[in-house]
Amino acid sequence: MEDGKVQQARLLVANLASEMVFRTTNIPLATYPAAIKAITPLIGEGKFGEAKVELQAALNTLVVTIxxxxxxxxxxxxxxxxxxxxxxxxxxxxxxxxxxxxxxxxxxxxxxxxxxxxxxxxxxxxxxxxxxxxxxxxxxxxxxxxxxxxxxxxxxxxxxxxxxxxxxxxxxxxxxxxxxxxxxxxxxxxxxxxxxxxxxxx
CATH class of the missing domain: 3.40.50.1010 (5'-nuclease)
Known part of the structure; x- marks a missing residue:
């Protein structure tokens, strides 16, 4: 840094940073409503395990942006x-x-x-x-x-x-x-x- 090469120094210590990065999580509208529709009858029938699997599959398609x-x-x-x-x-x-x-x-x-x-x-x-x-x-x-x-x-x-x-x-x-x-x-x-x-x- 004393030589004014601040961007190069920044890259060297980037991996040492300890910070929380906040992200915006978006559920794709094309898949989520269909997933809700699919798990509703499963919940009604008490098949919570199957409903959980269906919902997890939808959540795995989350899009994360910063x-x-x-x-x-x-x-x-x-x-x-x-x-x-x-x-x-x-x-x-x-x-x-x-x-x-x-x-x-x-x-x-x-x-x-x-x-x-x-x-x-x-x-x-x-x-x-x-x-x-x-x-x-x-x-x-x-x-x-x-x-x-x-x-x-x-x-x-x-x-x-x-x-x-x-x-x-x-x-x-x-x-x-x-x-x-x-x-x-x-x-x-x-x-x-x-x-x-x-x-x-x-």
Missing amino acids: DKIMLDTNMASYIIKSHPPEIRHRLAALPMGSITISAVTQGELLYGLARKGHPATLAKLIREFLFRVETLPWEEQAATVYGDLRASCMSVGITLGALDMMIAAHAIAANTILVTHDKAFSLVPDGILTIEDWMNEV
Whole structure:
């Protein structure tokens, strides 16, 4: 970490983490009603063992998903500075494996650090933040979404800052919820970008 290679260090200690990951469990609607229908007469006949087997077969088809969250640059800054503290508490309530930032946000954080002359305290806070949070690389899928999103926005007269547009596209491509206090993201049309503003909970 002292060399600034926080993402490499993060991977090395990932297996040492001790945390509870909360998952959303979904029962496929195509199979569950049929299973209930099948076990109802078995229960009525007192055949609880057979009913249990039928129900277990349906439960074995459960689909487990984890909601991924992408922090925008302003939300990441609130967390790094612990101001307001409620934002950091909100983050602490979530499994760290579900929290991400875009490589664009990492660049913005490091740019802000450089502009301030790399003060030691802030550098340490940013380094620790980047160590704990997964940075998603800007890849081809994000670039493809960016092109379509920018064209779609411009066709209806919507303009976002260049980096905001990249972060929005990255969140859409990664299928994440974008957590931001920047109202500009609410301009993205058609509801294709899912947004949360934790500042509304402060």
